[in-house]
Amino acid sequence: MQIVFLLEQVVNGLVLGGYYLLIALGLSLIFSVGGVVNLAHGAFYALGAYISVQLTGYIGFGPAVAVSPLLVALLGILFERYLLRRFYSADPILGLLVTFGLAMIVEQLIRIIWGAPPISAIMPQALKGSIIVGEFLFSRYRLILLAIVALVLLGLWLLLQRTSFGRVVRAGIQRPDMVAVLGIRLQPYMTTIVMLGVGMAALGGALFAPITIVHPAMGADVLIVAFVVVVIGGLGSFWGVVLAALLVGVVRGVTIHFMPAAGEASIYALMFLVLLFRPRGLLGERIEKFE
Amino acid sequence: MTSYNRRHVLKASAAFAGASALGFPAIVRAQASTIKIGHLVPLTGFLGAIGSYAQLGVKLAAEEINEAGGIMGRKIDLISEDSVNPATAANKAQRMIEQDGAAVLLGEISSASALTIMQVAERNKKVFFSTGARSDALRGKNCNRYSFHCDIPNTVMVNAVGTALNQKGLVKGKKFVTLTADYIFGHDLLKAAKSFFAANDATLIGDELIATDVTDFSPYLLKIRQAKPDVVCCNLAGNQVTNLVKQYAEFGFPYPLVGFNLNTGDAWAAGAGNLSGFWPTVWYHTLDNPASKAFVANFTKKYGKPPENHAWIEYVTLKLLAQAIADTKSTESEALIAHFEKESQFDIMKARKAYFRSWDHQLVQEAYPFTVKAKADMKDQWDMLVLGDTVPVASAPLESIYPNKEQNPCAMKV
Incomplete structure (x- = not known):
């Protein structure tokens, strides 16, 4: 029985990893292409949650979860066009400062618009409850969440690997100078990447709003884990981030099984070990412009 | 394109991500006046949400007292800040007493932060009203005569x-x-x-x-x-x-x-x-008594939502402190302690009145x-x-x- 319990934690960890993935993947993409670590990523996650909760009152739960990331993605275009773009070739510390500042501004804006106390977010009754498959118990809602994440992941992978858009983006990650020589402007591609990245973060917020507390600082909570996932996976690596997100979920679940009090610390211990033995991350690529 | 070392970027990002975990600053400060009260409550972290209600409650009480002419003609200057964590809470409490000249300290929800503020209060011989911390140990083995406990214990x-x-x-x-x-x-x-x-x-x-x-x-x-x-x-x-x-x-x-x-x-x-x-x-x-109803009506009118229990306890505490200062005509710690140790009864918007028990300084209530x-x-x-x-x-x-x-x-x- 013990082994079944442990397996159950592993499977649950994979599900949770899917959620980390939504946030970490965008963070990784924006860094790979633009060279800026977007510390405002958590703020877009929070906006996704708040806007979705607000819209639920008017258009229902499902449509709200779909529309909110789209609206935030539009904000992402403005964010890239008027702010982030200026910092691609600047000292990284400036990019960090400006995105950190933006995160603070968004958090305060949320306080002003929706108030400092948390707002309540609920899911339709039909989505509640658990499903038992064999020996394993799953939350019905999290299975739906996992399916959505898988679809998003597939879409993104196809976009990056099978389209001319993806080819330019991948080339831009490795050799922006070469891309420029070929007469391709990277900027519109960057706008799209930021739009997709913050849109995914917002989708994460919208999907997680019914099962976590929705409060102004929720973005800061999630940013740390997303950042850890990106570091473990290796900056610039699509599958590295996927692997890391799942691994973080599983390691946390298994640690909680044996040593509940060390659950959160296990994530950082994992990062420590990975950095010790593979400083570039599990699947981190060598990217010339960052060396 | 200028290039930067990956390690450099990672290190700097980690530092920033860490800083954001400590919480973004949220500082509110009242204008200068005469009776200074140092107020600390968590506005960030896992207690930040209820802390925001606490701050609304204490501000409403201060405003009402000041609008009614203050205490013996002296206005309350409420210095209210985010307590962040136990160490920061203690540092801020010390600064409020030493540099800002706070006569009394008030607030807190986290029992861990309340404990460090209690130590600061004792060291500086200033009274501290721990409004929202519920650990039994604070009023038990860690009790001290400068600290009063307003919320119900575990x-x-x-x-x-x-x-x-x-x-x-x-x-x-x-x-x-x-x-x-x-x-x-x-x-x-x-x-x-x-x-x-x-x-x-x-x-x-x-x-x-x-x-x-x-x-x-x-x-x-x-x-x-x-x-x-x-x-x-x-x-x-x-x-x-x-x-x-x-x-x-x-x-x-x-x-x-x-x-x-x-x-x-x-x-x-x-x-x-x-x-x-x-x-x-x-x-x-929804408690059905006149004092409670009046408070709920005023609070709801001002903030557009009913008060939470931390808003209530902060409001009640500042009001009874103001009354005590007026009664004793003093903000001195010894006078206030003696006053509260008399176990006088206070209306705290419940059916029965409450009092601070003299030997452990906790507010005994329903x-x-x-x-x-x-x-x-x-x-x-x-x-x-x-x-x-x-x-x-x-x-x-x-x-x-x-x-x-x-x-x-x-x-x-x-």
Whole structure:
């Protein structure tokens, strides 16, 4: 029985990893292409949650979860066009400062618009409850969440690997100078990447709003884990981030099984070990412009 | 394109990400005036949500006092800041006394931060009203004569819920699993819960200590299912209560979820249809007495929502402090301590009046168990709780639900 319990934690960890993935993947993409670590990523996650909760009152739960990331993605275009773009070739510390500042501004804006106390977010009754498959118990809602994440992941992978858009983006990650020589402007591609990245973060917020507390600082909570996932996976690596997100979920679940009090610390211990033995991350690529 | 070293970027990002975990600054400061009161409450972190209600309550009280001409013609200058964490709370408290000239300290929800502020108060011989911290140890083995405790202690919460659970037959012979916040407050609450279980023939078959930064409870929920308890009991605080309640409803387990600690703000944040079971509370905005009704009306008019229990306790505390300063015509610590140790009775918007017990400085008052209204019966999003029978019953002395001198190891140095 013990082994079944442990397996159950592993499977649950994979599900949770899917959620980390939504946030970490965008963070990784924006860094790979633009060279800026977007510390405002958590703020877009929070906006996704708040806007979705607000819209639920008017258009229902499902449509709200779909529309909110789209609206935030539009904000992402403005964010890239008027702010982030200026910092691609600047000292990284400036990019960090400006995105950190933006995160603070968004958090305060949320306080002003929706108030400092948390707002309540609920899911339709039909989505509640658990499903038992064999020996394993799953939350019905999290299975739906996992399916959505898988679809998003597939879409993104196809976009990056099978389209001319993806080819330019991948080339831009490795050799922006070469891309420029070929007469391709990277900027519109960057706008799209930021739009997709913050849109995914917002989708994460919208999907997680019914099962976590929705409060102004929720973005800061999630940013740390997303950042850890990106570091473990290796900056610039699509599958590295996927692997890391799942691994973080599983390691946390298994640690909680044996040593509940060390659950959160296990994530950082994992990062420590990975950095010790593979400083570039599990699947981190060598990217010339960052060396 | 200028190039930068990956290591450099990572290091700097890690530093920033870490800084954001400490919380963004949220500082509110009143304009200069004469009686300075240092106010600290967590505005960030897992208690930040209920802390924001606390700040609204104390500000309303200060404004009302100042609009009525202040205390003996002197206005209150409320210096209110985010306490952040125990170490920062102590530093800020020291600064408020030393540099800002605060005559009295007030506030806090975290028992860990309240403990460090209590030490600052004692060292500087300034009075501190710990408004929202509930650990028994603060008024027990860690008590000091400069600190007064306004909220109900863990033991009273356990007694309030325990009485209701016993009436429903949910204790005797039942198997419990508890989820406990891993800091002084949780440890303390678990201790009170354990003695309650032992005294009432219940068995504790599992206890999970949970770090205060946990937001996803799914691994713990799986462990609960594996343990197959009769009742699940929540000994968490702040945002974690909300997260657990939401995820418990998400998984839809059959075991009733009850709790020995809850603040109304956490229940509201959980949303209608997620919360169920038996919980304790110290005050609720539907209590039917004139003082309470007037306060709720003023608060709602000003902020557009009813007060949460932390808003209430902060409001009540500043009001009774102002009255004490007016009565003693002094802001001196010795005069205030002597005044409160007389055990004079205060109207705290409940059926019975309350008083600070002289030997451990805690506000002795009524408490309430509650159950949750069906979603269809709720008048608005705040109309969520159904208060059970007040504890103690009207015929019993208030102190009957509090630890007595033998149970509470408080020895104050004079």
